[in-house]
Each structure stands twice: as structure tokens, then as C-alpha cells.
Amino acid sequence: MRINLTSVMVDDQAKALRFYTEVLGFQKKNDIPLGEASWLTVVSPDEPDGVELVLEPSEHPAVKPFKEALVRDGIPFTSFAVDDVAKEYERLTELGVRFTQAPTAMGPVTTAVLDDTCGNLIQLAQMNE
Template sequence: MKIHLTSIFVDDQAKALDFYTNVLGFVKKHDVPLGGEARWLTVVSPDAPGGPELLLEPAGHPAVKPYRDALVEDGIPLAQFAVEDVQAEYKRLTSLGVRFTQEPLAAGPVTTAVLDDTCGNLIQIATQAK
């Protein structure tokens, strides 16, 4: 068994696509119109184009807002992405105007930081010591 696709709810798919590709560095894989403004919109890591896909899913379901609001209020990230160097990625992203809710923090063998994806979610980036 392996992870093929996971989703993250976003307020605006176009805005999310811009952030996840032009800021975070993912690559668009699928963009299929579903009627109205909704699209089947996925991104992947440029290092693993055949790897797991992240679906930028419209946040229209009524359960999404209270769920995401509670996570953000408590400072809990919705997803975590691995990076080579949290400190370097933190510097790169802050230079692009990304807002972090947690600066890089070492916790044993892992260093993490938490950012606001501008689409309603907190995202954690992490590096595990080698």
C-alpha cells in the first residue's frame, strides 16, 4: 500500500495553485474542469512527478470551515512537507512574503516550521537530521 493522492481544502483554487506552484515550488499535474468553477487540480513535487499528488480541493463542504478554523486557532498544521533544510526554506519563503506562525524549531532529530498557505491552512515543513 502507498499514498497516491491526498487532498487539502482551499478557499480559492486559482490562488492555491499560484501559491503551491510559484511560492512552494510544486508542479501542476492535473487540471480538469468539473463544472462551474471547480476543478480536479493536483500538484506534485518536481523531484517526484510520478509520486503522490496533492489535490487542491474546493473548501465548499459545510464541515470544512469549522474544522480548518479549529486547527488554525489551535496552531495545528493540516499537512506536513519534507524539505532538505528548514532554515534555508524558511529564509527563502519569508523573502517571498510567506507568513510563518512558527519559526524553525529543533525538536530532537527534527526541525520544523509552520506557515500560512494563504488558502485557509497551516502547513508544517520539516527536516529530519541525517
């Protein structure tokens, strides 16, 4: 058994696609129209056949209060692995990304938390040696 897909709920798929590709650096894998929304996935350029992140429309009534509660409490919806959190923090800050947590060492990991502009907080995590 392995993870094939995971989702992040976004308030605007076009805006999310721009952020996740042009800012974070993922690559679009699928964009299949399904009525008003699309089956829209991105992947890591380092693993184009790896786990796909679905940029899922957040239209279900339960999604908005759930996302708002996570953001209010400062809880990231998901986490992305990076080789160097400090380097990514600098790169993304220069691109105008808003962070709610600067790089912080937490035992075996260093993390930072960013706002994805689509209603989510996303954690970046680096394993420490």
C-alpha cells in the same frame, strides 16, 4: 499499498495553485474542469510521478469550522519534507510567506509552520542527523 493522493482543502483553487506552484515550488499535474471547480493536483518537481496533492475546494459545510479550529489552535493540516528548514524559511520569508512558527528543533526533526493563504497551516519538516 501506497499513498497515491492526499488533499489540502483550499478556499480558492486559482489562488492555491499560484501559491503552491509559484511560491512553494510544486508543479501542476492535473487541472480537469468539473463544473465550477477542477480536479487540480500538484506534485513535487523531484517526483513528478509521485504522490499528488489535490487542491480540494473547501465548500463542504464541515470544512470551514474544522480549518478555523486547526488554525486557531496552531495545528498544521499537513507536513511537507524539506532538506533544510532554515533555508526554506529564509527563501519563503523573502517571498512574503507568513510563518506562525520559525524553525524549531524538536528532537529528531526541525519544523517550521507557514500560512498557505488558503486557510491552512502547513508544516515544513527536516529530519535531523
